Amino acid sequence: MRGRLPSATTSAFVLLISLTFATTAIYRPGVFDLLSVQGAEVAAKVREACQLAALKGLDDPACEVVRRGARQDLRLGVLLCFATLVLLTGLQYWFGPAWRIRRRRLRPVVGEVHDELRRMAGEVLGGRRVVFLLDVLNPGVAGLAFGRIGRRYVVISRGTWMLFERDRPLFRAVVLHELAHVRNRDLTITAVTLAMWRSYAAVILVPGLLAAVNGMLSGRAPFLRSEQMPFGSNVMLSWLFAVQITGLAVLSWLTRSVVLQSRELLADARVLSWQEDATPLRRLFEQAPAARRRPVSLRVRTHPHLAVRRAALDGQAPLVRQGFVFPLALGGCFSLTMDPATSLTAQGRTNTLPWPAEAFALLLAVALGLRALRAVGAPGDAVHVPLGLAAGLAGGWVLAPSRLTDHALAPFPVSVQLGGLVVLAVAGLLLGLWVRWVARVWAPRVRGLWSALAPLSLIAAVVTLSARMFYDVQTQIIVAHVQKYPAVSEPLAQVLITAQIMLDSRLSGGVLLLVAIVLLMLAPMAVRLAALGERRPPAPRRKGRLALALACGAAAAVITAVVSSTVNGYIFQRSGATVSGLIAAGAASGAALAAAVAGWSRTSPVAKGMVTGLAAAVLYALVLELVVLPLRAALPWMLHMIILERVLEAALIAGLTTALLSRLLPVQAAPVAEPVRG
Known part of the structure; x- marks a missing residue:
């Protein structure tokens, strides 16, 4: 199943594209705007x-x-910056191979070694044409595959060429690994990745850092355009901008490394599909020189650690595992792509190019879904992916270009800004848990790309429909603070109330709430119910499930009651304490039941917790209609929908969070069967 899905390299490549173009939509060197009005x-x-x-x-x-x-009409500057990036990337991609051959003085391989290389290429590549070159100046054992469309090259070093006579299996391992890059069709992605990263550094990162340094020395802001800094024009903006540019450089470098390291593991896996014996590759990794303790070149991160590559020879876990860096980079790129459309400064601009935020959200959601489907069962992802997305969404929003103008020197308290980031972090945590649950549910039924369209469409629909709302919360938090509504002195309470007001306004009509229930809960659970009769491997027994269930249930009830009461006290002031109490009681009971069931369940904790939350919401609505409300005044339809939405919201958060905590429990050792004595 995993081998028929698009590779992890392709998924990661989407991140670099998003990062590059999202930054330039708002920030670019002032020279590009000299021709603008x-x-x-x-x-x-x-x-x-x-x-x-x-x-x-x-x-x-x-x-x-x-x-x-x-x-000011700055659209021409945006187009010029985009065009410069594309032009530099295209020139490097097209002329890069010829420049590399000339710079490293590579020469064609001849003689018996060339005949053997041609024979090996014919066995594994079929009719694909590859030119073999020799790096005479490199005495070590190494290989390299590069090129562009129509011109593919494989380079062997002088040390590899000498292995032809001394150690033929090791020679074949090196060459097959490079041919695997050609077979995997990742040479173009690699070349464009490196070219785009260099162009991004030359056009965006280096000029931005120089502008920041110049601002520090001159005591001025780093921008040429005054409308980019409505809240501050002093030297502090230059220091903040230097920190931001440095963070963007780190994020872009991590994204580049994710792309390049994925291709190496996939090439090793391709070699193992050609020859089952992993001994030559293992010997190759063992004989490789140890990495420097303090590497002086960033190129060392284009390859995974040798320990990871050795582990990938024994199992697929390192090959398919997402880890922490990929979701971190994806979350950062996601926030950067939403910034030009949803930030306060971006919404106030006129004469701007239409920014396809939903298109980028769709691409990134598909990349997230593909990696989740490939990584089902990988150890560590249950914790790493949600935490990576949480850190990425919040960190990317801090690094977004509009943060300087929206927040940095504006008269908004730091606590209010951090509260908004907490909302994004929680959204990323829940998204990671939910996507992993959907992938685990659908994975047994996925046999290729066509069968993966259903879960990918579901993930893309949820992310695309909800992305703008979560990022609009950040703008509404600023507006609510300035307008002093709600009049709350506690910053975190103000953030929670503002976010809840937006959510209530979207879902109180009933239609969107029904859509959310179907997408978030019923669609994955329908697949799980359809697979009830199928045999599955037994789930590991975990110690302390009962204690976890009771603790999470009690904690969910208390936290939900306190938060809901605080929020309701400001939203439903006119309706009195009755409505506020009904909503808080329903949300607390639904969250407690969902958390307790999720903590106690050995299998499908998320599904069972969400089913419990849905059942609790429906039961609570019936109790209100048949028992409580006949004794009082009837509630409007909108308040009924808000009660249902609050119960489901609390149950969803409690169930997903408890499922994450249950993965941290130690696994109970399976009982050993005693031998039968005759």
Whole structure:
């Protein structure tokens, strides 16, 4: 099943594309905007006052000059920056192979070695044409595959060439690994990845860092365009911008490493499909020189550690495992791609190019789903993937270009900003748990790409439909703080109330709530119910399940009751304490039951917890209609939907979180059968 899905390299490559183009949508060196139509220059204090007035909903005629200045037409600068990146990437990809051959003085392989190489290529590649080159200056045992469409090259070093006579199996292992890159069709992805990363560094990262340093030395802000910094024009912005550019450089380097390291493990797996004996590859990794303790070149991270490659020879876990870095990079890229469409500064811009945020969300969701389907059963992913997505979504939003103008020097408390990041982190944690659950449910029925379309479509639909709402919360938090609604002194409470108000407004009509129930719960559970009669491997027994169930149930009830009461006290002030108490009681009971069932279940804890939450919500609604409400005034339909939504929301969070905690419990040793005595 996993071998018929698109490779992990392809999934990771989507991240680099997203990262590159998302950053340039808002930030780019000022030289690209020299040909754009410029507006009037406005003093920094006037810009700040008018921006705050706009957030409060006030219409000040004195701010008309600021609005005219914000209408600068910068679309030409965006297109020029995009075109420069594409042009530099294309030039490196097309002319890079010829430059590499000339720079390293590579020469064609001749004689008996060439005949053997041609024979091996014919066995594993069929009709694909490969040119074999010799690196005379490299005495070590090494190989390299590179090229562009129509011109594929495989380089062997002088040390590898000498193995032809001394150790033929080791010689074949080196060559087959390089031919595997050609067979896996990852040479183009590799070449474009390296070219795009160099272009991104040259066009975005290095000029940005130089602008930050120049701002530090001159005591000015790092931008040439005043509308990019409505909340601050001093040297502090240069220091913050330097930190941001450094973070973007690290994120882009991690993304590049994810792409390049994935291809190496897949090439090793391809070699094992050609020859079952892994001894030559194992010997090759054991004889490789030890890595430097402090590497001076970033190139060492283009290959996985030798320990990981050796482990991949014995099992598929290192090959399919997502780990922590991939979801971290994916979450960061996701936040960066949503920034140009959902941030406060981006929404206030005019004359901008339409940014396809949902298209990027769709691509990244498919990449996440593909990796999850390939990694079903991989050890460690139950914890690493949710935590990686949580850190990535929050970290990417901090590194997004608009963060400097929306938050950094604006009069918004740091605690309010951190509270907004908590919402994103929790969303990433729940998304990772839910996607992994969907993948585990569907994995036995996936036999190739066509059969994987159903779970991928489900994941893409959930992510695409909910992405803008979660990122709009960040803007609404700022607006709510400025407008002082709700009038809450505690920053985290204000963030929770603002997020809950948005969620209630979206789901209280009933239609979207029904869609959410079907997508998040009923669709995966229908697949699980269809597989009830199928035999599955026994789940490991875990110690302390009863204690976990009781503890999580009690904690979920208390936390949900406190949070729900705090939120309801501000949202339902006019309805009185009755409505607030009914909602808090229902949410607390649903969360307690879902958490307890998820903690106690050996198999399918997420599904059973969500079924329990759904049943608790329906039962609670019936109790209200048949027992409680006949004795009181009837509740409006909208409040019924809010009660149902709150119960399901609490049950979903409690069930998914408890399922994550249950994975951390130690596994109970299986009983050993005693021998039968005659």
